[in-house]
Amino acid sequence: MMISIDEMQFGYGRHLLYQGFAARVEQPGIYGLFGRNGSGKSTLLKLLCGLLTPWAGHIEVLGRNPRERAADLLAAIYIVPEEFHLPNLTCAQLAATQGVFYPRFSSDLLNQYLVELEVPAQARFESMSLGQKKKAAIAFALATGTPLLLMDEPTNGLDIVGRAQFRKLMQRPEHAHRAVLISTHQAHDLESILSHIWFIDQGRLALAARMDDLARLLHMGVAADASALPAVQGALLYQERIGQHLAYVALRENGGADPLASGGGAVQLELLYKALSLNRDQVLAALAPLHRPSEAVELA
Helix, strand or coil, rough: CCCCEEEEEECCCCCCEEEEEEEECCCCEEEEEEECCCHHHHHHHHHCCCCCCCCCEEEEEECCHHCCHHHHHHEEEEEECCHHHCCCCCCCHHHHHHHHHHCCCCCHHHHHHHHHCCCCCCCCCCCCHHHHHHHHHHHHHHHHCCCCEEECCCCCCCCHHHHHHHHHHHHHHHHHHCCCEEEECCHHHHHHCEEEEECCCCCHHHEEHHHHHHHEEEEEEECCCHCCHHHHHHHEEEEECCCCCCEEEECHHHCCCCCCCCCCCEEEHHHHHHHHCCCCHHHHHCCCHCHHHCCCCCCC
């Protein structure tokens, strides 16, 4: 078990953020954490690496209590926060001073990632743009080789090319052994690389599902107009107007063929996120077969 969370409670001051939160990560993969602002996505990452202590409940990461901050556990976890400060070093100097704390760290891979991300390896961080600093932090995080990698809004600050470079790096075979948890609002940026999604709502993990299971159960796409929707009216979960067209989320009939003649093949996370946020109860009821908390949240 890579991550086990049971009946966790946590909050700030008098504000209770998590109540009875439970989750499992039993296998490697890239997990996308979604939820509305203030739902606690960044807080969850900090709880998992031991920077925060839950009020109640149990968290186990790689067989250890993260709050104990044991050296062997810290060497197996790396977190890239949304906001960070880098010392005024070069990437090579950062590798020499910090890489030694991670047994699987690879300078060769770091150099490959820097080339792929177009980050000058000998430039000092003080001279870099915000986007270059973000890329350097991502490159170092990936080069650590830690079994667990936590990333908070990693594509924020990256341009379109940088986001494509990030997706390409995340799909490299050397990351297949890792569990990567990514907190993000940039659903479209990441939907092609995620293996699982978690949707956090009202202090609980409202949905945990594999992307391929969602693709099997749901049909998403754009209809020319309302007259093209009758075939899915009974299973229509969400719709919104985009110009003269209608974007929609619907259940597939018996998990089989598309209910509409064209479009809607892959999971469109931005559309699903809107459906979950704006029509929560109906969507979660429809997806109940994919989420069985009593049997363990992870559906590997």
